[in-house]
Amino acid sequence: MRLLGEFFPGKTYLYFPFLDAALVWIQKRVPEWEEKIVAWKVWPDPDYIAAKPDAFVLEFYRSHSVLNHAFLKAVESEEKEVLRAGFLRLYPIFGLEDPFLRGLFHDELAAGNLAAVVKEFDDRVRKAREDIKRVPDKSRLFRNLKACVEELLSLGVTVLSQTQVRSAIEKWLEEKGCGNEG
């Protein structure tokens, strides 16, 4: 992690998407994996229909105990505006289980501070996209990424699907104590 820390000091949340992409490509022994990482698009704009009926929104909060607890008052009194605003930011994390967003808000999610996720969502996502574009020395980044992936593979991570790759990295980062300091 120290190697990646050279590129993203204080922005450990950015390890996740890079490692994810690198592991997928290196494991598959694709020769042009570096090119593929550069071409790779982080958080493409989602195209699902976000305008849900209120019953769906309410059910979303009720069916996740963390959300139900954090928004108890709004859920009980069915405060449409509060619930709808939170839904737009929390649904990709809890409903669609987006691994990058989970990494991005790792600390807030671990502390159960969902109000902070809702409040900081737009700014943090925008900033993360900009930070990734600004990586200064890509060839050194690739060398270090390869070293990290080799460490991951030596731990016996066997890649079966992209979803499994993501949860393996998430677990590994958690074990390494890499919270979000960004």
Place this chain on the structure above:
Amino acid sequence: MKDNFRSWAAWRTAGLLVVSALMVSCASHLREAKFQYAQGTELRRAYQTDQALASFSRARLEAERESSRRPSAQSFMLKGLAELELNRRMEAENSFRKAFAHGFEKGEEWAEGLSLLGTAVTLERFGLEEAASGFYLYLIEKSKFRPVTILAARHHVENELLQIRDLEGDKRRAALARLLKTVQRLAGKEPSCGFYHYLQSQIRSHQEEHRSSLESAVLARELGLPQQEILRDNDNQIIFCYRKLKEELDPIQWESFQTFYMQWARRWNWRGPEEPEWKRR
């Protein structure tokens, strides 16, 4: 004299080799662009979004190399298609216009569709939803370029549902029925497009017709959806309808419904009626 001839022959051979290498390289750029584009489509269908985007990006690069060396309708069309997949709409529009200039007849029509779509998205972003809606409807009815029709339908449905959500009574019912009819017309023209069934499922959910919403979502899942996020959202819709029907149906109806539902859940390898394989435990 003999030496001059030898040297000329050597230069000619070298020249021919360079020319043929260039020709092979040009041919391989186009071939590689086609291969990468086809692979991207395949990967997208398998919900491997990251890999699909990388393939489309490579297809774009190869088509660009080809069109700068040997501009042709085919190379610009491929470049435009890859750009569209990468959400680079303005560049795609430009590529289709160039494809038209090189003899691809549909190029201008495709570029116009994209230009109108871009205008509608901008209008929407600046709060002119009603004006945007007119453009989307026009594209839904008239566009013969499938990606544009799909994008216009998605924007139109989202836009309309946002406005309908706060309507009540007859006004709400009529607006939802109108919207459903629009999407049904599209699905009628292309019944194998999973995304149109996904849109119908979303509208029916607003109509509180949970059984029909579930059936459309099942159809959408079976036919395939363009993105992993949409697939997951569609799964969540299936689970939501399942829960609602549990409240709405009487015990006998529920039992028969559950048998039907579990057949699908098993077919998709779900861990349980509310547990798709991608969901955390």
